[in-house]
Amino acid sequence: MLGALLWAVGRSVFVFLAFALLAAFVSPLIFPRSIPAAEAQRRSAADGRAIVYWRPGCPFCMRLRTVLGVTSRRAYWVDIWKDPEGAAAVRAVADGNETVPTVILAGTPHVNPDPLWLRKRLRAG
Template structure:
């Protein structure tokens, strides 16, 4: 659980250090906002890999495998915006089956984000491309 918040904690501590060094509260506020953005809070509630695959089969939505603290996942989530709700999100750190599914399509690596869209895996896809795909479907 702690490693899920590591990036957000580091950003918050950096903001506090900059705030103390400059004697200003503005960096603290800015870094606190960045820490919230880097936290797991910006991601939709994760489901298990099995649950996501079953739901995807029923509703045709994409499955997005991610992990907390991953800057590429944060970039993807930020780019998707509300379109990110049109997918099932699976945290590979919470579900060993999800981590195995990612390794199976990413040459044995746990490279995230990995997206399964219409049954086709996409390892670290372009966020703008994925946004268009989610909005089109």
């Protein structure tokens, strides 16, 4: 009887932790604060940081953000669903599509870049 009770409690704790991790992973809070495209472009021109165009719910954006880890703070993030100018910037370099993540690094656009490659570039400065 006690074994069955412990099994049920253990399973409940496991399910709770699994859902908590899933909620944290898909939360929009996992991304750095988004700024408008115009501000990101102005700041990037001044300090040379990359601009990452993304949108909530995009699994490729989640993957990029997860792989970048704390390095993601070395880029400006623009949510294309909140910023029409950001969406237009993505369409301009992605054959008219809103393909994200799109990264502008040193003035060169990279559509859905390899996260490890980008992390290496961001760490290099």
